[in-house]
Amino acid sequence: MLDLGVIDRTDDRPPYRQIAAQLRRHISAGTLAPGEKLPSESELIEHFGVARMTVRQALQELRGEGLVVAEHGKGVFVRSAPPVRRLASDRFARAHRQDGKAAFLVEAEATGRKATVDQISVSTEAAPAEVAERLHLEEGARVVVRSRRYLSAGVPVEIATSYIPESIAAGTAITSTDSGPGGIYARIEEQGHELAHFTEEVTARMPTPEERKALQIGAGVPVMTLIRTAYDTDETPVEVCDTVKVSHAYVLEYDVPAR
Structure with missing residues (x-):
């Protein structure tokens, strides 16, 4: 004892x-x-x-x-699942996509844990006002919406929703539950939009009842929210991703140059 x-x-x-x-x-x-x-x-x-x-x-x-x-x-x-170390400077490296791996798979495997994705849903909808603004789209423009849940060693750690302009996603595997090797960023680049950089906004809050259920956490566990916008080499925004992360499941690591 x-x-x-x-x-x-x-x-x-x-x-x-x-x-x-x-x-x-x-x-x-x-x-x-x-x-x-x-x-x-x-x-x-x-x-x-x-x-x-x-x-x-x-x-x-x-x-x-x-x-x-x-x-x-x-x-x-x-709880046994170790934190997923999210290295912002490396997670979207093109080499990972060329190896057929999406960012979360690379990060989770680095902890020695099996990465899985479930609760995948894909639809085409009018872009929410904030998303349309971030994607430089007109109000009511159509976007492909991809929602999914990420698990590390069978434990839910994140839910994410991506919004991709229909003009980019239509006719590609982005509209399917299985977006193929390298994930949706590989498909976006195949459409001629070479990715150049990303912006991210990170905040923290308490989860909604729906988020607690999906992430299997108690009411007292906070979550981190991260909204990412992906840009191509023409500075055109090509995706907005809204993620909700279990706070204790992640370490966010940033390598910021001193200029």
């Missing part, structure tokens, strides 16, 4: 928060390692001398923070 201490009745924090703090300390220190099972509810009840509901509140707090996951019939485990 871990050294979990005792409930301090003089502490202003309720007992469940004290229990959560003790377990969180061991997770942070690595004495509860990624993938390791936490003490059972019965063990925690006996150790702390509290009601089952108190222990469940403590575990729910850790789940809400994204630190642990519950497996039905097995117990509660320290």
